[in-house]
Amino acid sequence: MNNRESLKADIPATSVAAERPTNVLIVGVGGQGVIMVSKVLASLSQELGYQVKQSEVHGMAKRGGAVFSHVRFGSSVFSPTILEGDADILVALEWAEGLRWLPYLNQESGTFITDTQHIIPPFACRDRGRGAVSGYTRETVPEVMDSVTNSFALDAAEIATELGVPKASNTVLLGALSTALEFPVAAWKSVISKFVPSKTIEANTRAFDAGREWALSFDRETQLKDWTDRTKQDPEKTTDSSADVVSTLEITEAWCKGCDICVKFCPERCLAMDARQIAILTHPDRCTGCRICEWLCPDLAITVHTSKNNIST
Ligand code: SF4
Ligand code: SF4
Secondary structure (H helix, E strand, C coil), X not given: CCHHHHHHCCCCCECCCCCXXXXXXXXXXXXXXXXXXXXXXXXXXXXCCCEEEEEEECXXXXXXXXXXXXXXXXXXXXXXXXXXXXXXXXXXCCHHHHHHHHHHECCCCCEEEEECCCCCCHHHCCCCCCCCCCCCCCCCHHHHHHHCCEEEEECHHHHHHHCCCHHHHHHHXXXXXXXXXXXXXHHHHHHHHHHXXXXXXXXXXXXXXXXXXXXXXXXXXXXXXXXHHHHHHCHHHCCCCCCCXXXXXXXXXXXXXXXXXXXXXXXXXXXXXXXXXXXXXXXXHHCCCCCHHHHHCCCCXXXXXXXXXXXXX
């Protein structure tokens, strides 16, 4: 066994030969690609000869609403839904949604693969003040990793952004998921290529490889230390609402389709549409860094950066 294979042994692969169906629950919020992940898995299982049942609830079809999908595959599958405590794998594309669905995971043998990305519904913001704590989830990554034995928390959004494909964080998670199932890598890539726009196949393949690589090289102790350090530095985890928190907006003009949503929903009226129908920040001094524009933009064209005491996110 080479080094990589021995590291892979850290992730409990779910046997596709198991008699009972394999239950995979995929959760997140609208706009993240939960349904794409679910369809890739269902389609792949079917291509490999398994009986598959898939059910999904889109929640609000808009970006931000809860979305979940149950995928069950095996030699024989009857019910399309997974019972509480019966999921073999829980894949969360959003942190709080992952925590909300944790009771569905088999507490003894289940595997939790989660993006650490926080997407806070605009109306859950109790305090929009500069540097305010959102109060959305209090549980930190190390706390959750400690309480769930087979847990894998990765910043898929950051990995995808570093690859230059920020919209492909769901494919990064598919890469991580691929290490927990005994399906051929080539088959994963082939199916993924059918569910993404043809011009993004290469980018999504890179995102898949990056997620897979991350999972194969996963080391729990290193990850726990890394997340403990990050948690200490996260401005959202501090209670200091001092004015030294600085927010800057990055608007990717090429992705802005001029829908006006960010302009309409910015509580501080900081944004406007320019003559080209591209969103621009007109009043940076008023911006509280609440991230509502970032969460609501359907095209992921806005990224809010906050910094405090030289720590930036
Ligand atoms: S930045 Fe996003 S939300 Fe704002 S106008 Fe452009 S596409 Fe719409
Ligand atoms: S520009 Fe965005 S981050 Fe700044 S206040 Fe408006 S919605 Fe919030």
